[in-house]
Amino acid sequence: MATVVNIFSHTIGRKLIMALTGGFLIIFLIGHLAGNLVLFVEDSQLAFNEYTKFMTTNPFVKVLSYLTYISIILHVIYAIVLGRMNTQARPVRYSYNKPAQSSTWNARSMTLLGLIVLVFLIIHLKSFWFELKFGAVPMMEGTDLKDLHTVVIAAFSQWWYVIIYVLAMAGLAYHLDHGFQSAFQTLGLNHKAYTPVIKSIGRIFAIAVPALFALIPVYVYLTQNNIL
Numbered sequence: 001m002a003t004v005v006n007i008f009s010h011t012i013g014r015k016l017i018m019a020l021t022g023g024f025l026i027i028f029l030i031g032h033l034a035g036n037l038v039l040f041v042e043d044s045q046l047a048f049n050e051y052t053k054f055m056t057t058n059p060f061v062k063v064l065s066y067l068t069y070i071s072i073i074l075h076v077i078y079a080i081v082l083g084r085m086n087t088q089a090r091p092v093r094y095s096y097n098k099p100a101q102s103s104t105w106n107a108r109s110m111t112l113l114g115l116i117v118l119v120f121l122i123i124h125l126k127s128f129w130f131e132l133k134f135g136a137v138p139m140m141e142g143t144d145l146k147d148l149h150t151v152v153i154a155a156f157s158q159w160w161y162v163i164i165y166v167l168a169m170a171g172l173a174y175h176l177d178h179g180f181q182s183a184f185q186t187l188g189l190n191h192k193a194y195t196p197v198i199k200s201i202g203r204i205f206a207i208a209v210p211a212l213f214a215l216i217p218v219y220v221y222l223t224q225n226n227i228l
């Protein structure tokens with residue numbers, strides 16, 4: 001037991017928690033994107049509403065959902081703890097700073113990017129997840145399904161909502177890109193041949209997943225406003 005407590009309270013243990021919870025959230029993102037891609041299909045109302053019902057009622061998905069919430073909470077808490085430790089370790093700022101030599105732009109901005117993603121998440125969960133679970137979403141005619149599709153389409157038909165999603169997804173892309181690099185370091189995955197390949201896959205993922213997420217509201221906006 002003491003060993004477990006030690007792991008969680010040492011810097012390397014804390015970084016490990018960041019890497020593991022981050023890894024789980026990446027898997028969540030893949031599943032979440034796959035489900036929401038149905039919004040690209042014409043007449044997706046029934047399919048989307050069935051999908052959201054499945055996501056909130058299936059017992060296996062429920063367990064995954066709780067793991068997602070726990071991962072988000074731990075990821076945020078440990079980011080704050082590690083950030084505080086870094087500041088405390090160096091209370092006096094150097095009189096001359098050459099930040100570009102010690103870390104990349106997004107490494108230094110990881111906290112800010114994480115904060116952007118967190119603010120996005122609060123807006124996002126309030127709009128859809130909270131409405132679905134606790135709000136008064138009307139039923140889809142002739143079915144026993146809550147019509148969240150209409151709520152999502154109404155939200156994405158507003159330009160400012162689309163802008164929030166696109167900007168937040170740019171932040172998420174940078175956040176994921178650096179997250180991959182630091183997870184590799186923490187997990188000690190260093191192999192001459194494989195590491196560069198895995199890093200490239202990480203970079204492609206970090207760009208492609210947020211880009212597809214951002215395309216959904218853009219596509220809905222353009223089609224709803226008869227531009228496409």
Ligand code: HEM
Nearest residue numbers: 032036052055064065068124128129132148213214216217
């Ligand atoms: C266009 C993009 C997106 C759409 C249309 C969308 C839609 C939805 C909907 C309808 C729900 C409630 C039903 C459900 O649990 O599946 C939901 C929940 C959620 N979304 Fe999204 N989402 C999008 C992007 C994102 C992104 C980029 C993130 C994270 C950075 C995210 C994180 C979450 C989380 C954590 C939940 C709660 C999941 C759960 O209860 O298991 N979503 N989203």
